Amino acid sequence: MAGIAAERYTGASIKRSEDPRILTGSGRYVDDIKLPGMLHAAFVRSPLAHARVLSVDVSAARALPGVVAAYTGAELETMTIPGPDVLMEMLGVGGPTPEFSLLATDKVRFAGDPVAVVIAESRYIAEDGCELVDVEYDDLPPVVNAAVALDPGSPPLFANLGDNIVLPRSRREFGEVAATFAEADRVIDVRIDVHRHQNVPMEGRGCVASYDAGTGVMTVYAATQSVHVSRKAVATRLGIEPEQVRVLAGDVGGSFGLKIGASREELAVAAASRALGQPVKWVEDRGENLTASGQAREESFDVRAAVSDDGDLLGLDVQVVVDTGSYPGMGTMVPAIMEEMLPGPYKLAALGFESTAVTRNKPSYVAYRGPWASETFVRERVLDLVAKDLGLDPLEIRLRNVAPRTDPPAVMVTGRPLAGITTRESLERVAKLVDFPAFRRRQVEARGRGRYLGIGVATFIEAAPGPRAPEPPSGPLGLESMRLLLDEDGIVVLFTGQMPHGQGHQTTLAQIAADEFGVPFEQVRVVVGDSDVVPFGLTGGSRSATMTGGVALHGARQLKAKVLEFASLLMEASAQDLQITDGHVWVRGDPDSAVAVGDVARRAAAGEFGADASLEVEAAFDGGEGGWSGGSHCAIVEVDVETGLVTVERYVVAEDCGALINPAVVEGQIRGGVAQGIGAVLLERSAYDEDGNCQSATLMDYLVPTACDVPRIEIEHLQTVPLDPDVNFRGVGEGGMIVAPPTLVNAIEDALSPFGVRIYEQHLPPARILELIANGDA
């Protein structure tokens, strides 16, 4: 018999069970789906940012051999049910709702807006057909910047809104804002801009929709973060009962927030499949991805900070304009999260927060890895600007302001308790790892030789999920559910609504369940990506470690209790005297008593323990006591003041995402996020001219980091402060991208301090670095 002592998988860098298939080309991504009779869709897109659509003539396209159908926006409206954005409705986002169609009908609202779809026997022919579609436009003045969008007289993108304001200006105050500012030693006043950039997963959006007229079932093979959100969107817009829609997803080639639910194009493809009675595939090309899939950020902040001469950050007063792009959705959710998170892990006692959101003629706002992250950028930037004014070290000002870990915990001025935060430890740890004093000496010495080194530090916390609060912490998505069963081969099967797209859930959830239940890792199967069999769920918001890890743990525990209950009948022993290890039930202390768990399952299925004895459980988890995820990052950069090129010499992370499930997976998430942060600061920008034309429509114009741009990233895991008796795994997906931009910008400003440079923006390509140096105050 194999050893009774179980190996513990949780906490070990178990090799991913996903990898053999992806390393051999056997992964199955949406573009790999090929169905009998499958047709291909391509979209005709607007070359103008804002224009009335006078006519759309698809007749020449329809006449092209190989083209099966072509639909205008107006035709698609007759094939679908109009309504608001389904995801926004599910999340309960308020505010006025613009009415928009799947394809443009009366007007186009950004360069890339789809106006017609051509369905053909091949993608090549479908694109030929698009060339033959004749669209007549009447130009309207484009609304491309926030100042114009805020003007009530600007031409409204949506007639039913009347203007371009989708969230009216609102203001909330926490603490004594006016008094804090009146009594402060000094007030600094800055405007900070975050530029527009975007997800750019290596696989774009796409789907294959296949309608079966006989059964009335619509099957959609999707690249999505949630099969259920996609299902709901398809059912709602096509007017099909949700039970008649099945969404399947296989491997998903990255997303970072882009693929939540079904896009307008995917819904149009589903409608076309129903009309034609044939499967239709659409996979966006890179041009569509860069110009039409959606973009993020482009936010401007007017910030006032009340500080003491000693460096206490007493109050912040922040006004933000959020850009929701042309078809408002996720963007309207962002201000509320920014407001809540702005105090971060600091003792900040007063916050005024004023926000508004506008629509304008650029692609729609989509979630991108920490959608609210600009609050961290603003706060960590302001702290450095204050430190410079006061002659304080960036580390010193943070240690001075960070909230202590106390019992009962300190509370953020916006309401959440700062239970268990390890911000101080993480700051001290990165400082020690890089040896701040030694760096300062080296920096001085380098400057003497005309080399400009800089160091930057920044810290963050993320509510992933956040500690249990008086209000249920589970958010608009609610509890996390999981169905678990033990099959007759002794396999523990987990059905989860998580839809992994690189996170490795099939490995990490199996680690947790294997340990908790007592089977080898290989004896757990994690089922994802079929709306007929998995419960509701969504991979996003750094949610899965706690919520799904937690429900896997509790679900496996429930399932184990059932197995022990039946085994006790079988083995004539009390359940308390039984244990499960290595896939066998044992009477404690009696190695000869082993019964394979599969035997128990077979006997249960045969009715030995009663007619309705089932080894299946439905589990739910509310996040337990929860806790913060967070950490501090530190970068050392060198700026070449002749070329403006920035090199990241060293990058150090001290992180706390709770108890680690799989350290290698955690480190991959952090490094990937930091790489995207490096891209955001040094390379990436979704660029538009004043007419709203995209200037970054290829990967030669929208630059993402390569292996030569991202340094080795050193990561230390801090000892966490557990809050829950069982579940202390916390989310780690977004943190790298949240805190890397301020870390890098702080380092660049430090490098350029001999030139008197102050930085109030996030995008710092070489040309901009040279401008900053030229305009420096020194």
Added chain:
Amino acid sequence: MDITLRINGVTRTGSPEPRKTLADFLRDDLNLTGTHIGCEHGVCGACTVIVDGRAVRSCLMLAVQAAGSEVTTIEGLAPDGELGGLQQALWDSHSFQCGFCTPGFVMQATAYLHAHPDAGEQQVREALSGNICRCTGYQSIIDGVLLAADRARQS
């Protein structure tokens, strides 16, 4: 246009339109979907295959240009289901996440290590800098390739 070429050691024939890319020919006509298409303008490297010993972006090559060539795709590296040395090292190193860029990296690294078995970290970084991964920050991929090279030298 009728073409004949050898793919993963097997002679294959096909009749692609002259405008069809090698990537689309492999995926659509031959069902070799391991080769992924990430940009169709030669930047991301996801579609990299080996043609007559050289790493090639199959989105920038027409199928008809590959007539008479010897082509290796990701499916040709582990035909019997056993991972090759590079693939094993990449698995051991937790190199990838979503897997979409993976075949391109594996093919690029295969061709590179074949020609440069003693490459060091900086050389490997440069050799792979024409392939984009959006998930990992590259370190785990570089580590995996270096581990494979190291193991190959040991054996």
